[in-house]
Amino acid sequence: MRSLPLTICATAAVAAISVSAPAASAVPYDDGTLRVTPSTIAPGGKVALRSDACGKGEKGLGTSDAFVSSVRFTPADGKGLSAEARVRSDAEAGRYDVTLRCEGRDGGGGRASAVLTVVHHARPTPVAPVRAGGGGTAVLAEQGGDSDGPGLPHAVAGLALAAAAAATVAFRGARRRRPAAD
Known part of the structure; x- marks a missing residue:
């Protein structure tokens, strides 16, 4: 087996994944930087700003x-501002601009901007589900049964077994009552 082509392909795959999945989006704008973490999220999720x-x-x-609505930034520990925002549950997939307008004591203020990417994840469906436990019987329950329960053959078999059990109990009881012969 050739290990060199396999090593090159594995290295290229790791590099592509690490480059295409940034942890945060930060775009410098006017006075500073705004970081959105995570920079890619599904509708309904929360992001830290x-x-x-x-x-x-x-x-x-x-x-x-x-x-969902505008968010208020408050002073963070040490330096800068932070906030948390919820992404609308009905947000379409795509790129959205996030902007921050500072509200300073002097009436002026800085600005910053970043990009947030909303993605829709499809729910995974099993390719070949195992028909076991409740999952396997759910398919049968949905299709409906062919009969409404045990029929005449089952009833006759049950009565025959009950009669055999009663006869066995009676026979054993009769054996115990006999006196022993000397």
């Missing part, structure tokens, strides 16, 4: 067509 665009003691307002 962090920026260093605003000055000390300032607050900010973040907006995006992907968000």
Whole structure:
């Protein structure tokens, strides 16, 4: 087996995955940077927003067509602002601009922007499901049974077994009552 082509393909695959899946989207704009984590999310998910665009003691307002509503940025530990936003559950797949407008004490303020990508994940469906347990019987229940329950042959067999059990109990009881012969 050739190991060199396999090694090259594996290295290329790892490189492609690591380059195409950034952990956060940060686009410099005017005064600072806005980070959206994760930068790719499904509708209904939450994203963390962090920026260093605003000055000390300032607050900010973040907006995006992907968000349920505007979000208020508050001072984060140390330096910068942070906020959390929920993506609309009916957001279409695509790229959305996220903007931050700083609201400073002096009336001015910085701005920052980033990009958020909304993706729709298809629910996985089994290719060849195992028909076992409740999952296997669900298909049969959906199709409906051919009969409404045990029929005449089952009833006759049940009565025959019950009669045999009663005869066995009676025979054993009669054997115990006989006196022993000397």
